[in-house]
Amino acid sequence: MLIQRGALRDLWSRTGDTARPPTVPRSADREFWDGLDGPARTTLLAEADRSRDEEWPGLRLSDWSAFARTGDRAAYERSLFLRDRRTRLAVLAAAIDPTESRLLEAADGLWLTCEQGAWCWPAHDDVFARGLRVPDGQHPFVDLGAGEEAALVAWSVLLIGDGLERVAPGLCERLTAQVRERVLEPFLARAWHWEGTEDRVHNWAPWIHGNLLVAAMAFAEPDLRERVLARCVDGLDRYLAQLPADGAIDEGFGYWWQGAGRAFDALALLDPLTGGAIVASIRGGALRGVGELARFPQRMRLGPGWFASFADAEARADDGTPWHVLFRAAELCAQPETATFALAERGERPLCGLDDGVHAGLGRMLAELSDVRSGALSGAGRQPGAVAVREDVLLPSIGVGIRERSGVTVVVKSGHNDENHNHNDLGSFSVAVDGIPLLPDLGRATYRAETFSDRRYELWNMRSDWHSAPWPRGRVQLPGRRWRADAEAVDDGWRLDLTSAYPGGERWIRTVRLTGNGLIVRDEGDAIADPTTRIVVVCAGVPRRTGGGVLVPGRHGSRGLLLTFDDADAEFETVDVDDPYLHRSWGARVTRMLFAPASGTMWEMRGEAR
Incomplete structure (x- = not known):
């Protein structure tokens, strides 16, 4: 305390x-x-x-x-x-x-x-x-x-x-x-x-x-x-x-x-x-x-x-x-x-x-x-x-870790789903390049009666499937203290245990590491290649496919972020943003990328600032 x-x-x-x-x-x-x-x-x-x-x-x-x-x-x-x-x-x-x-x-x-x-x-x-x-x-x-x-x-x-x-x-x-x-x-x-x-x-x-x-x-x-x-x-x-x-x-x-x-x-x-x-x-x-x-x-x-x-x-x-x-x-x-x-x-x-x-x-x-x-x-x-960029951060009480290398800053979120102003965001990560978030946690929208009611998690920006988090076997996270993820610091990153983050209790381990000019996100678990599993990555704006992967464009003068990944189908869902709070941070559109790994019990995505 x-x-x-x-x-x-x-x-x-x-x-x-x-x-x-x-x-x-x-x-x-x-x-x-x-x-x-x-x-x-x-x-x-x-x-x-x-x-x-x-x-x-x-x-x-x-x-x-x-x-x-x-x-x-x-x-x-x-x-x-x-x-x-x-x-x-x-x-x-x-x-x-x-x-x-x-x-x-x-x-x-x-x-x-x-x-x-x-x-x-x-x-x-x-x-x-x-x-x-x-x-x-x-x-x-x-x-x-x-x-x-x-x-x-x-x-x-x-x-x-x-x-x-x-x-x-x-x-x-x-x-x-x-x-x-x-x-x-x-x-x-x-x-x-x-x-x-x-x-x-x-x-x-x-x-x-x-x-x-x-x-x-x-x-x-x-x-x-x-x-x-x-x-x-x-x-x-x-x-x-x-x-x-x-x-x-x-x-x-x-x-x-x-x-x-x-x-x-x-x-x-x-x-x-x-x-x-x-x-x-x-x-x-x-x-x-x-x-x-x-x-x-x-x-x-x-x-x-x-x-x-x-x-x-x-x-x-x-x-x-x-x-x-x-x-x-x-x-x-x-x-x-x-x-x-x-x-x-x-x-x-x-x-x-x-x-x-x-x-x-x-x-x-x-x-x-x-x-x-x-x-x-x-x-x-x-x-x-x-002001110099602050040192690496790990705040165990709320499960937030932040690290920066070569202009790429990664934030991970663990903890539990009964926090004040909670979003169902366990195991999610966000990425900023040159100080500007490209893969964001969207945060709040305009408050309404539903925001602080039993309908809170009907709001799209509050749900786990609109955070850069796993979506195993089509199961979203639920609110409540029983749903949690534990974070452990490892070399250049964190190991997140999401076994208790979703109904079903299947093992899911996410490792997030910073590299020289980007990051690696690795997911391991039996549900990885299930046909109903998706791995969600949210970005500001609209990404574009390239011969080598997916490019998330830079914003406000920052470099972009090139995502490459193991074999997987990828679908993009773009939403027009008309809420003033969301628009102020993220602009006119945000996109969630839905990756469906083709096979195996491990899947990896890499990001590089470009």
Whole structure:
């Protein structure tokens, strides 16, 4: 485990002071806001002004209830996220330039939040299970959305509360009541599924707990604040104690920012309340295991902006990825190499939180602005190419191995099929050439009702037959912890035992090795030459047959990959990609190659970068 259960909780009980105010650059701190660098100031004011003459995005009941009717969650979330973006930019603009008109713009956004039917996102609310198609204001559901709204309101009042009282007396009191009634009191009133158990949690816990910390600091009277903070600290402790000692995140790179990264946000928020005891413990005490967590994103790197994808993670870092979160985590853990990596990937990207997603709310934007203000994010040699490719990786806790030779990077996946955001991907491999994935794990598509239901594995990108994995005797993998594959490191690669990965329990051994300029995949087992067996290899784009095999074309300037193989029939199935998440990483089409070995109990495929 990453830390011992109780390590953070006990440290908090000894050193935590709930009476200390959070460290926030309030608008009255003119030295901070007037000293903000020109580009950041100009960008924030311009983005805030861009929408001031437009109507505020509305939230429609039909969009809310669409999740129950059609499974769609995107329309409601799109409107909500756009409105939250406008609100947080209005708040920052009012902090920079606290004129009456800017403060009124921020007040409008916060008032609309007060009037919102529910702060919970519809995909998570329990009203549909109770036969309702409208939010139930008497029984608020505390989820990611409720936490995000509570934090947005809290940071806003901490930043510009005095100004809001000047232009809209009573608004801060209304916001205080809303946060208590919708979030803090319901949070304490029951046990929530996302808080997990003593043997399983996922990324919701640190995300929500971190947001509730600032909400309690901003709005709760002493007794309520103390109880909320104690429960949130215990939840963070439970989350960190269940992570493996190697710092791996089974949800993948993309979820690091909304799980582990959120935990780091929370630790940074709590540290001043402990007089620096949390940072001291991370750097040389009971919390020192947290340092492995900060190394995970760099370990997943394939090339600038590209990362190993598995589960629901995406391979291509989103433009809104808040790289300063990793930078701050590295600073917290005293890891200069990781900090340099984060700054290199950040490069010349704009400030976080300018998009309409949930990568970065107002709290993360403030943290980045503080680092911009201090100059911590500036410096030479910050280009992505300046960071060396990470060393070979084997993370036993999640069964992920990564190796690179001569510009060819291979990722293998073992473990079990009951991971958070699981895909049935045991024994699969993916390949990047010159840092660009050519044989990918496709990752997630747009989330719908089916994504987190008993129909999850009807979705094609979740199934084992759309991963570069065996398809023995026409049997696909099934979800559940009983289905597993064990990985063992061997010279220049791994040996994967897939005997327990499929129904039937037949022996199947896959060996993946890197060569001087490519790789070799060897499969051994009695089902190899069965007429219903296929060996699946997924590629981005459309491969073409050549006299010597199959050529997978290069992408984004990379070399291609020539596949040669033992005697086998090969069929290609190409799918047009219209999902925005899949399209962003893989382009307009993806193909699965289905190899049917002609005979024998062993079959081998070779890949060479060309």
